[in-house]
Amino acid sequence: MSPTTYNEIPLPSFLYGTAWKKEATTGLVELAVDSGFKGIDTANQLKHYDEARVGEALLALQKKGVRREDLFLQTKFTSIGGQDQRLPYDPSADPATQVRQSFESSLKHLHTDYLDSYVLHGPTFRRGLSAEDWDVWGAIEELYQAGKTKMIGASNVSAEQLALLCSKAKVKPMVVQNRCFAVMGWDYEVRKICAQHDLVYEGFSLLTANQEFFGAHELHGIAKRVGSGVAQVIFRFAQQVGMLPLTGTTDPQHMKEDLACERFTLTPEELQQIETIGVG
Ligand SMILES: NC(=O)c1ccc[n+]([C@@H]2O[C@H](COP(=O)([O-])OP(=O)(O)OC[C@H]3O[C@@H](n4cnc5c(N)ncnc54)[C@H](OP(=O)(O)O)[C@@H]3O)[C@@H](O)[C@H]2O)c1
Numbered sequence: 001m002s003p004t005t006y007n008e009i010p011l012p013s014f015l016y017g018t019a020w021k022k023e024a025t026t027g028l029v030e031l032a033v034d035s036g037f038k039g040i041d042t043a044n045q046l047k048h049y050d051e052a053r054v055g056e057a058l059l060a061l062q063k064k065g066v067r068r069e070d071l072f073l074q075t076k077f078t079s080i081g082g083q084d085q086r087l088p089y090d091p092s093a094d095p096a097t098q099v100r101q102s103f104e105s106s107l108k109h110l111h112t113d114y115l116d117s118y119v120l121h122g123p124t125f126r127r128g129l130s131a132e133d134w135d136v137w138g139a140i141e142e143l144y145q146a147g148k149t150k151m152i153g154a155s156n157v158s159a160e161q162l163a164l165l166c167s168k169a170k171v172k173p174m175v176v177q178n179r180c181f182a183v184m185g186w187d188y189e190v191r192k193i194c195a196q197h198d199l200v201y202e203g204f205s206l207l208t209a210n211q212e213f214f215g216a217h218e219l220h221g222i223a224k225r226v227g228s229g230v231a232q233v234i235f236r237f238a239q240q241v242g243m244l245p246l247t248g249t250t251d252p253q254h255m256k257e258d259l260a261c262e263r264f265t266l267t268p269e270e271l272q273q274i275e276t277i278g279v280g
Contacts, residue, residue: 012039017248027055043076074117122156159189182278232257232261
């Protein structure tokens with residue numbers, strides 16, 4: 001099952017992802033929380049996210065009685081390579097200063113004085129970790145040690161990069177956020193490392209990266225048995241194998257359906273069928 005706590009920090013069972021929502025961000029985040037989502041994922045990266053609009057939703061929710069501590073807020077540091085010209089830091093500053101500036105700007109956008117989770121959006125290269133990655137990670141560790149974020153993590157990491165980070169970091173990551181492909185055993189190698197080191201694995205694009213399997217008769221058979229759609233089966237599978245899934249749905253009905261997957265339980269045989277659906 002999805003972890004419910006990490007070192008006594010309460011974790012949601014689902015994260016609402018705010019990428020690509022543009023001006024609809026505020027309304028959708030409000031709707032997601034009203035629908036029951038307790039975790040929000042964003043990034044200080046205007047190219048794909050609008051953190052300030054997430055913050056506007058949080059203010060509106062506060063007025064309705066939703067307290068800061070009722071929500072799990074996660075955002076990311078994105079280095080220059082992943083940004084457009086609208087940078088949340090001084091591009092001529094050193095990487096550690098950029099992290100601190102980006103973090104402070106995130107706190108302002110989100111109207112808070114702490115984060116639940118702060119994530120390195122991605123290493124510089126596909127393999128290994130660069131000197132800049134280590135400087136960035138060092139600054140993220142300092143934010144954690146200063147108590148400004150309860151958890152820290154990394155996104156878009158390979159198994160090799162994650163193993164390296166876990167072995168060499170002063171403070172190892174607590175969260176990993178990766179695109180989860182069924183053809184890679186649902187990111188099996190990375191999930192294995194997460195299990196070994198007791199890290200939380202957050203899976204994104206669980207639906208969009210795996211459309212080719214949605215016609216599979218196994219999935220439809222399971223969906224029929226539990227009385228749901230295939231999307232819910234995938235999300236429930238993710239939770240039951242220990243992932244914290246993300247959904248970026250913009251549809252109020254899908255928000256309810258995605259959350260409602262917790263109403264049913266897949267059998268060990270069904271979990272095994274889905275685990276191997278892309279690698280058979
Ligand atoms: N770290 C990274 O680099 C990174 C990269 C990508 C994404 N992310 C995070 O992950 C979040 C989610 O991204 P994602 O790629 O998983 O999601 P997504 O691209 O937003 O995809 C969700 C898709 O699934 C559909 N969907 C959701 N629930 C459904 C249901 N019950 N039935 C049918 N269709 C359903 C949605 O359509 P409807 O809108 O019609 O429901 C949408 O097309 C992002 O918002 C972001 O926070 C992180």
